Amino acid sequence: MLSLLPHAVSIVPLPYPRRGQAFLARRRGSIRAVVDEKLETSAAVVASRKVSFPILVNSCSGKMGSAVAEAAISAGLQLVPTSFSSTEKPGTTLHVRGTDIKIHDPSETEHVLSSVIDEFPNVVVVDFTIPDAVNANAELYCKLGVPFVMGTTGGDRLKLYRTVEDTNTYAVISPQMGKQVVAFLAAMEIMAKQFPGAFSGYKLEVMESHQANKLDTSGTAKAVVSCFQKLGVSFDLKEIKQIRDPKKQLDMVGVPEEHLAGHAFHLYHLTSPDETVSFEFQHNVCGRSIYAEGTIDAAIFLHKKVKSKANKRIYDMIDVLREGDMR
Amino acid sequence: MLSLLPQAAIVVPRLHPRTRGALRAIMAEKLETSASVASSSVSFPILVNGCTGKTGSAVAEAAVSAGLQLVPISFSSTGSPGRTVRVSSTDIRIHGPSEREDVLSSVIDEFPNVIVVDYTVPEAVNANAELYCKLGVPFVMGTTGGDRQMLYKTVQDANVYAVISPQMGKQVVAFLAAMEIMAEQFPGAFSGYKLEVMESHQANKLDISGTAKAVVSCFQKLGVSFDLKQIKQIRDPKKQLEMVGVPEEHLGGHAFHLYHLTSSDETVSFEFQHNVCGRSMYAEGTIDAAIFLYKKIHAKADKRIYNMIDVLREGNMR
Numbered sequence: 001m002l003s004l005l006p007h008a009v010s011i012v013p014l015p016y017p018r019r020g021q022a023f024l025a026r027r028r029g030s031i032r033a034v035v036d037e038k039l040e041t042s043a044a045v046v047a048s049r050k051v052s053f054p055i056l057v058n059s060c061s062g063k064m065g066s067a068v069a070e071a072a073i074s075a076g077l078q079l080v081p082t083s084f085s086s087t088e089k090p091g092t093t094l095h096v097r098g099t100d101i102k103i104h105d106p107s108e109t110e111h112v113l114s115s116v117i118d119e120f121p122n123v124v125v126v127d128f129t130i131p132d133a134v135n136a137n138a139e140l141y142c143k144l145g146v147p148f149v150m151g152t153t154g155g156d157r158l159k160l161y162r163t164v165e166d167t168n169t170y171a172v173i174s175p176q177m178g179k180q181v182v183a184f185l186a187a188m189e190i191m192a193k194q195f196p197g198a199f200s201g202y203k204l205e206v207m208e209s210h211q212a213n214k215l216d217t218s219g220t221a222k223a224v225v226s227c228f229q230k231l232g233v234s235f236d237l238k239e240i241k242q243i244r245d246p247k248k249q250l251d252m253v254g255v256p257e258e259h260l261a262g263h264a265f266h267l268y269h270l271t272s273p274d275e276t277v278s279f280e281f282q283h284n285v286c287g288r289s290i291y292a293e294g295t296i297d298a299a300i301f302l303h304k305k306v307k308s309k310a311n312k313r314i315y316d317m318i319d320v321l322r323e324g325d326m327r
Numbered sequence: 328m329l330s331l332l333p334q335a336a337i338v339v340p341r342l343h344p345r346t347r348g349a350l351r352a353i354m355a356e357k358l359e360t361s362a363s364v365a366s367s368s369v370s371f372p373i374l375v376n377g378c379t380g381k382t383g384s385a386v387a388e389a390a391v392s393a394g395l396q397l398v399p400i401s402f403s404s405t406g407s408p409g410r411t412v413r414v415s416s417t418d419i420r421i422h423g424p425s426e427r428e429d430v431l432s433s434v435i436d437e438f439p440n441v442i443v444v445d446y447t448v449p450e451a452v453n454a455n456a457e458l459y460c461k462l463g464v465p466f467v468m469g470t471t472g473g474d475r476q477m478l479y480k481t482v483q484d485a486n487v488y489a490v491i492s493p494q495m496g497k498q499v500v501a502f503l504a505a506m507e508i509m510a511e512q513f514p515g516a517f518s519g520y521k522l523e524v525m526e527s528h529q530a531n532k533l534d535i536s537g538t539a540k541a542v543v544s545c546f547q548k549l550g551v552s553f554d555l556k557q558i559k560q561i562r563d564p565k566k567q568l569e570m571v572g573v574p575e576e577h578l579g580g581h582a583f584h585l586y587h588l589t590s591s592d593e594t595v596s597f598e599f600q601h602n603v604c605g606r607s608m609y610a611e612g613t614i615d616a617a618i619f620l621y622k623k624i625h626a627k628a629d630k631r632i633y634n635m636i637d638v639l640r641e642g643n644m645r
Contacts, residue, residue, distance in 0.1 A: 055331055081390065099511075100627035182592075183509055183516045183549075184597060189511075197643030198501045207385030231501075259594075272498075276386040276607045289594045325550055 007236065051326075053303045054078045056113070057128070060101045061085035062179055064128040064151060064288055069096040069291040072126075075327065077299070080123060082116055084109050087202065106133070110140055113288050115297035117146050122306070124148065131155050135163070142167035147306050149298045151291070163313055170306050172298040174317040175221070179294035182317040185223055188281075191232035193270075200232030201273040209243040209253045209265040218240060221266055224281075259323050261287035285319050297326040371621050372438040374398040376455065377446035378419050379405070379412055381580075382469065385610035386444055388458055391415040392644065393614050398434055398441060402427055404451070406487065411519050424451075427458060435464050440624070442617050453481070460485035466623055467513075467616045469495050469609070490616040493636040494538070497612035499601055500635040503541055506599075510548035519551030519591040527561040527571045529584040534634050535560060539584055542599075551588065577604035615644040 016109075055072050059065045060083035072079050073096065074143040083101050088094070089195075104112050112204040116123055124147050127137055132152025138160050141148045149168035150160070164171050176182050208218045208224060217240055225235055243265075255263050263286045270279040294317070301320045305312070320326070347487055354380045373390050376403035389561035390397050390558035391414070401419050408423035418548060422430050434441060443464050445455055449472025451614070456478050468478070482489050494500050509516075526536045535558055561583075567573040573581050581604045588597040612635070619638045623630070630637075638644070 007341065050504065141354055178595075180517055180520075183513045186512070187505045187509035190508045191501055194504070194508075195501045195639040195642075199637050200645070202498075202644045272608065273609055276604040277496075277498065278600070278602045279498065280598070280600040280602075281597070284596045284598075286594040289592055309371065321513040322514050324513075325518045327518070 030302065043326060051300055051303065052076050052078060054080050054116075054123040055118060055126060055299055056080040056123055057126045058081055059085045059129050061088045061103060062128055064291060065126075066094070067288040067292040068126055068128060068153075068295045069101070070098075070164070071289075071296045072299075073097045073099065073191075075296045075300070077296070078120075080116055080120065082112060084112070089136055109137075110144070111148065113140065114144055117144055120305070124303055124306075126295055126299055127152050132157075134220060135159050138163050138171075141171075142169045145169060147171060147286075147302050149295060149302060151175070151295050156187055159284060161314065170302055170316075172315045172320065174320075176317060177291040177294040177298065179289065179297055179317060179321060181220060181285070181297050182294075184320060185220060185227075185281055186321070188224055188227040192227040194259055196230055197232035197247075199228065199270060202231075202233050202236045203271045203273075204228050204233045204239075205241070205267075205269040205271075206235070206239065207241040207243060207253075207265075208268045209249050209255060209263065211261050211263060212244050212246060213243070218264065218266065220264070220283075224266070224268060227266070228270070254284060262287055279305050300326045336349050344591045345414070347404075367623065369596075369618055370396060372441040373444060373617055374400060374441055374482055375444045375446065376402050377470070378414060379421060380446055382609060383446040384414055386446060386613045387414040387417075387468070388418070389607075389610040389614045390444075390617075391417065391570045393618075395614070395617070396438075398438060400434055402430070402447075404448070407456065407553070407569075413592040423510060426460070427455075430586060432462055435462055440621070444613055444617055445593065446468050446613075453477050454627050456481050456489075458490075460487045462485060464490060464491050465620055467494070467613060467620060470612050479632065486619055486631055488628075488631050490633045490635075490638065490640075492619050493614065494635060495609040495612040495616065496603060497615055497635060497639060498608065499538060499603070499613075501639055502599075502601055502640070503538060503545075504636060506545040510545040514548055515550035517588060520549075520551050521589045521591070522546050522551045522553045522557075523559070523585075523587040523589075524553070524557065525559040525561060525571075525583075525585045527567050527573060528579065529579050529581060530562050530564060531564070536582065536584065538582070538601075542586060546586070546588070564603055574604060580605055618644045 026302060055077045057065050057069045057072065059070050065288060067189045069079055079096065081099055081101050081102055084106050086106050088103045090103060092323045094101040094103060125141055126149045128151045129137060131152065132151050135157025138150065140162050150171060150173045153175045162172065192216050206221055208221045210218060217237065221240055222237060229235060243249055243253055244258050249260055250257060251287045252263055266282065266286040298317065298320050301323055346394055359381055373395045375383050375387045375390065378387050384459045387397055388425060395587065397417055399417055399419050401421050402424060403421050403425045406419065410421050412419045422578050442458055445465045446469045447455060449470065451472050451484060452473025456468065461483050468489060468491045471493045478491065502551055517561060528536060535555065539558055546551060561567055564578050567578055568575060571583055583602040584600065588601045616635065619641055
């Protein structure tokens, strides 16, 4: 039998179907007690929150996951005090803003999550795990019929979409959770599609800076370059200036020291053939806040779609953007 | 009869055969020169009304560079009539306002597919548009001001082909359109973000940039709280040189804009800039508009009145 007590480690698979009501009454009560307390705190912290629902973050132990968990509480959502981790010791408790999150081993995900869904039928799951877990996790969420936001990149994306489509599950799938960056990129794409060749003859310079261990060129930079190419600008991806030296990042790019290890700065500079006209676009991100906030927007969006029994099931960040301000 | 000779002062409705021949000879020569200057796939006669003005002369030069046939005739309400102005190795004969109808009529007889470009003054906008419509000549209206509603009504009633755009900076129009589409598609996307706007223009431009106001309006739809009064207007040449980075030779004519967005927790920022020196962008955009209009006429398009967005949608003109 599972228990919320930190030192409990014996795990026994339930011999009967998940959805039976014989699941630990005590555990259910404990979760509810914790969540009720959280509800009160949330209500006091954010009095005017229109929307609130249970949200489970898989995995709270990762950097993105913990940022999302914190953002969820700030947004007045009910953070389910349960999560999974392959790096933390099972049975550990993580503390997120005054909430104790019980960590379970990933192998327990199916029955633990099943119980959570019994308890909180309108729970939305947020997935920030690892590429190798993407497809298995999606299959599980779909099997249990729980709506989810897939923030984890990688895995077999075609298979991911097929799994979700085949089960008609509600999901927001987006490799880029930085909502405002998605908006900027979408605007560039619309401009390129509507006005092909508008910047013919213009020269382009592109610079991007990321933490030193990011080896590949920014995918966002490549996408923006592609737009400028449609706009008539001659440019090769090899011309993108990649800045990875921390000293240059500090002195030249202006990255705050505390974010050298996690930032995404982009600059695009266009100059007319006779050099009398120039355009410049920059988007500079420090840390993870933008992705956490975007993920919460996606979760709130999905909750609304589920509640309104929308026909469409699979969404992306553009759909979230089209809906307007979530908070 | 009109004559290209400077001292002729008698005005009659039709061009003397000798004049017509002289015009034709000059045009033929220009055609040859144009062909060697630029290998545009498209060429047609273009008359710039307002060649003596700064933007008008810039457009005339751009026309020659683009391989179009610049008609060696223009009009002016200032200075002595009958004078000649030199544009890009072409001698342009300047006529006074009272001769407009007769001279323009003759030009159209000679060059039925001519397109007129208007860079005159706000006070002349409506009268000029009425004349072009009366003569049925397609035109690009680059002059701002005048009674715009009346302008559109005149053109609509006459079913004349025209490109009307107060902003001929094609790429700035593209940027503004992208911002407008973003604001319309994704309302409130930047809720909670802070905005700072700075614009710099030549010292004698008193009002706030219309483009800046339009972009601010987009950001307001995107959920940003901002009042037009917060726009920082830079008009001091010293600041423009040192702080803004305007090249000295363009202090007398430039349009620099900067918009900076910051997230509420200050971990995210976006910045957009568009910086224009001189008139080249407007001249090039005007030529694009003229070529666009020529193509529409050639294709006998149903639509008659166009703006810069239509020109942009058509794709690269050259």
